[in-house]
Amino acid sequence: MPTAAPSRATRRTLPEAGASAAARFLQNQRQSGRTAAGCFKTGQISAAVQASFEHSVPRSDGDSAMNSFPPNSQMALPVAHMPQVYAEPRTPAFGIGDVISILMRHRRTVVVTALIFATIAAVYAFGRERNYVAMSRILINPRGLQVVDREITPTSETNDGGIAMVESQMRVMTSNDVLAKVVAREHLGEDREFVGGGGALSAITGFLGSLAGGGRSIQPDIKALYNLQEAVRAQRPKRSYIVELNVKTKDGAKSARLANAIADVYINSEADAQSGLAGRASEMLTGRLDELRRQLSAAEEAVETYKFENNIVTSTGSLINEQELSQANQLLTQASNQTATALSKLEQVRRIKNTGDMSQPLPEAITSQTITRLRDRYGAAVQRREALSAQLLPSHPRMQAAKAEIDSARRQIVGELNRIAAATEADYERARAHEDKVRARIETLKSGTHRTNDAMVRLRELQRDADAKRAVYEAFLVRARELSEQRQVDTTAARIVSRAIVPMRPDGPGSILIVLLGLFAGAGVGTMLAFGREALSTRISSPEQISQISNLPLLASIPIYPTHSSDEGLPEFVADDPLSPTALAIGDLLENLRPYGPGGDVKTVLVTSPGLNHGKTTVAFNLALAAARRGEKVLLVDGDATRRTLSALRVDDPEIGFFDVVNGRARLQDALVLDPGGLVMILPAGRTSGFDWSSSLTADKIKNAVMRRLPDVSLIVIDGPIGGRSDALAPFSESADASCLVIRSGEVDEATLKRSAENLRARPGKRNGSVFVVDAAE
Secondary structure (H helix, E strand, O other), X not given: OOOOOOOHHHHXXXXXXXXXXXXXXXHHHHHHOOOOOOOEEHHHOOHHHHHHHHOOOOOOOOOOHHHHOOOOXXXXXXXXXXXXOOOOOOOOOOOHHHHHHHHHHOHHHXXXXXXXXXXXXXXXXXXXXXXXXXXXXXXXXXXXXXXXXXXXXXXXXXXXXXXXXXXXXXXXXXXXXXXXXXXXXXXXXXXXHHHOOOOHHHHHHHHHHHHHOOOOOOOHHHHHXXXXXXXXXXXXXXXXXXXXXXXXXXXXXXXXXXHHHHHHHXXXXXXXXXXXXXXXXXXXXXXXXXXXXHHHHHHHHHHHHHHHHOOOOEEXXXXXXXHHHHHHHHHHHHHHHHHHHHHHHHXXXXXXXXXXXXXXXXXXXXXXXXXXXXXXXXXXXXXXXXXHHOOOOOOOHHHHHHHHHHHHHHHHHHHHHHHHHHHHHXXXXXXXXXXXXXXXXXXXXXHHHHHXXXXXXXXXHHHHHHHHHHHHHHHHHHHHHHHHHHOOOOOOOEEEEEOOOOOOOOOOOOHHHHHHHHHHHHHHHHHHHHHHHHHHOOEOOOHHHHHHHHOOOEEEEEEEOOOOXXXXXOOOHHHHOOOOHHHHHHHHHHHHHOOOOOOXXXXXXXXXXXXXXXXXXXXXXXXXXXXHHOOOXXXXXXXXXXXXXXXXXXXXXXXXXXXXXXXXXXXHHHHOEEOOOXXXXXXXXOOOOOOOHHHHOOHHHHHHHOHHHOOOOOEEEEEOOOOOOHHHHHHHHHHOOEEEEEEEOOOOEHHHHHHHHHHHHOOOOOEEEEEEEEEOOO
């Protein structure tokens, strides 16, 4: 975890005079000009300030060591020595850079696994036997070929039923019966591919098979049938009734020939199956016809016998009794009408006779020519009397003669009416007698009909039985004739729509593709193994692990990106791109090491690491470079006597250096070297031959030889030895104000990290922390 920032009370303990002088210096320099970064170059500083800086170092050994800092070194001075807030370290999230870092650490596992898979794939690809697949297409129509109204097998009317029918036919195509016929037709029992050749592998396989089978040998045709079943595959594309029949063999021509043979055999087998099924059904129906015919004859004979015994006679489909009764009812209706007509006429005649009024109109039923003539005569006589009565008295002879004529006409009319009444009454009596006779006949017929109806109940039962047997017999007879004719007609619903042709290229992916797939698969497996090893590894790979194991606060997380600088040596992240994540993380580290800024309590910083290849020298160099770019005077010391990376990469052939100064064999000002960038002074490692490590390298000697001789240098960065050795690290950690332990992701285990952290924590009162370094992608 990062070290907490100082409190405001601590910040107020800074000397007010120093702060005021720094403020006045800032105000004066703002009037003369300022750089974009807020710092001032040495050439812009007044002569008084320059002289004060140079005369601040004691001159006990001649020229001051500060004279080694060139006046035009383009170094910058700080703007103001104000306290700074403790910055949070930038911890990069897990991303592509972490993935690449893990793969780089386990690259051997990834490469070896990929090569093993590629080798296995190459052996398989170039040593396998290539097969050729030929395909024939067969259309199966679920509705079938409708030759007659009723087929031997009903057709499917639904989509699901049609698909089920096609799926069933696919099983028929690859059934043992169909394939056995193909084996016999194509003589596959003699084909070495289907029954096995004479090679060593076939011999071994046959021997093992004989052992597994108890010494029993398999017939060639049976073995060919098994192998053909494995070589044949039938499938149906979606939303289609077409079946694709695939055959795979080592010879393209053979594959095409077998695919067409299976299709032909299937079509012929279906036709034979339909014909055989129709023939068997026809034979079964014909065998039943004789029995049905005898049953029908017996039923019809029982019907006729019963009719004769019960005097049941039919004509035109109905009983004679019923026909006579219907006719008698019609006659009764006619007789009743005639009787009613005669009675009506008789009553009219009687009513006219009783009234005696000859002047009223007569009904049409009793009107005749005689009555009409008599009535006309009667009317004329009455008119004459009426005419004479106006002139003559009733006793007049002419009146008497008119009256006599009227009486004579009335008598004649009455006499005619009596005759008509007698005739009408006779007609009425005859009509009534005829009606009675018809009614008597109907009653006789009704009694006979009741007896016949009782007998008809049983007769209808016999008739229904005879009708049912007749219907069954006729249906069997018709169906037997249809099936007999269907045997000669091919009604199969399958046909070949595409015959197989010889394939141009073998089946399956190419050899190169298989090798590439094996390589990619191996790379994938290797990647998973790399991540698995990373997960199971005890090496440190995250800032959280560093904080938990070392109990050191995390000062910064620095992503190291590949550099494209043309200069050889250490990468200058701060100079190349000040706004890069690496440069910003270096800035965080500088601020976290010195929360009070350049004028605080931290002047000397020790940079160490648990082992090799952690980026210790790179962090130390960029830390010094970051402080120098802020305008500070910075000294970078190479205290690593074992590797001397800083001296080798930034100084050309250093003859003397740090260890010579500490041992008193050289002066400090003679050993200082200006970095090629012109911002940082470097104190190389120097010579270690004849160096007394136990007595010469102590914290006091380091302070007296370097730190105390450079009081105005704001920051001294020591690229120290590896922190795993406490005896080599102790003088440096005791002499430094702060220490940072640089740990690269995946480069150190828990035990080494814990031992190095304990060596730093053994010096209380120091500002110690850790720096997490992770390799990041561009």
